[in-house]
Amino acid sequence: MISLLGSVDESDCVRAANPTGMIRALASLFFVLFFGVCASADDRDAFVGQWTGADVKDGSTLRVDVRIVREDDGSLTWSERIPEWLLYGWFDPDPATIDPDGTLQAPALYGGASLRIDTDRAEMIGSCANEGVTIHLKRVPASLPEPELREIPVAFGDGVRLAGTLVLPEGEGPFPCIVMVHPRGCYTRSMGLRRARFFARHGYASLAYDQRGMGESEGSCEGRTIDELTSDLNIAIACARGNASIDRARVGVLGISAGAWVCQGAAGVQERAGTPLAFVATWIGPATSVAEQQRGSGRALGAAIGLDEEDIALVLEHVELQLREPTEASLERFAEIEQIANAGGWLDRMFAPDDFPRDEAGFASLWLPRHRYDPAEDLRSLHTTRYLAVFGEDDPIVPLEDNTRALLDAMGDACTIVVVPGMGHDLARPDEERTIGDDRYFAFERPDPRPYQAVLDFLHDITSRADD
DSSP states (O other): OOOSOGGGSSSSSOSTTOTTSHHHHHHHHHHHHHTOSOSOHHHHHHHOEEEEEEEEETTEEEEEEEEEEEOTTSOEEEEEEOTTSTTOOSOOOEEEEEOTTSOEEEOOTTTOEEEEEETTTTEEEEEESSTTOEEEEEEEOOOOOOOOOEEEEEEEESSSEEEEEEEEOSSSOOEEEEEEEOOSSOOOTHHHHHHHHHHHTTTOEEEEEOOTTSTTOOSOSTTOOHHHHHHHHHHHHHHHHTSTTEEEEEEEEEEETTHHHHHHHHHHHHHHTTOOOSEEEEESOOOSOHHHHHHHHHHHHHHHTTOOHHHHHHHHHHHHHHTSOOOHHHHHHHHHHHHHHHHHTOHHHHOOTTOSOSSHHHHHTOHHHHTOOOTHHHHHTOSSOEEEEEEETTOSSSOHHHHHHHHHHHHGGGEEEEEETTOOSOSEEOSEEEEETTEEEEEOOEEOHHHHHHHHHHHHHHHHHHHO
16 A cells, blocks of 8 residues: 655655756756856846845745856856755755846746846845746855764664765764654665754754665665664664764654654663663654554545545555465465555555565555554564654645554653644645635745754754753
């Protein structure tokens, strides 16, 4: 079942206006090829400096900071920062040019922008290529330098060599440290690195690593079991604790979606070894068993996409078939369910591509049989580890009621639960038209800030208690 797929957050941000995407690249090339550098040095200097303002559409705003630099060869470059896009700092500069009539052609994020300058007021206005988006900027004094983050390559492993990056904040340390844990799927460290840099800007070190078989890590991503993922995480925790810049008493983990199970399993191992983690934080992550999550997701997601009770029953049957030993009859039933779902047009909405075995060997590679885990015992064992769980109110993949009940049954008041209203199984919100009562407005794409703020508040509380 498509439950806890890895598309959670690299949606982690900015799809429609992806600053590294095709539109921006084409816009930059277009400006260089067709406009050239047409203005005098004095004209160019009027644009040089730092600006702040907003992209605007239908009365809604998205704050934008801009740096325009005159390079040694006299050309201009333009770079942007969107403070609301929490995981990104300043984007790499791209060429900007000035038309003969004084219009600045800039590779702005929403498809490029044409801007005119009011030199008396030191303001710029213009429009972006994406329909309906305008931009208004005002010159401001140059901002202070960004905190200088340090990124240290690390390698660790027990039989399988894993590679990662330790991101340290500015200062001497020792720092509390977050080990980043991926959702379901095969990932390099890039997803965790963006979050690591965000937390480093707030004073927390982080370790992000390539999963086995990905990036610079050895091994194979395919066919991994939850025990292997848990073992890899515990070795990463040991790596973080062994660094002189890290406060080994304040090392914890942050898991997203299915990564919550890996965090829970590792925390249980650490507790039983007498080396408890300082904290566990999970975003949109389950607290039920893997099998129960699959059942709950089948019911909730099936209802959300409009399946009738008969089709939902097939989804639940698919879960139960995975929990039994394979037989010729069960393999035939898998094929029948696949055919019915495909004919009904909901196969791709409810199942992952590898959810249907073709033979007994294929059954062994299914995700659920490789991840039979119930976190209840590990959760009950966490006597000193602080626990934060952030849930989406409308999440059909990790249903709120099932998972909050499981956490409270296992941990009671020892866990902190934060529910984000209106959030589903995604940490980012797309560009969309919204309504408040009878009023409509345009909402720009951005990560939902509330999960990030919840973790910062949680970590600040832990840090403050440790310092008392």
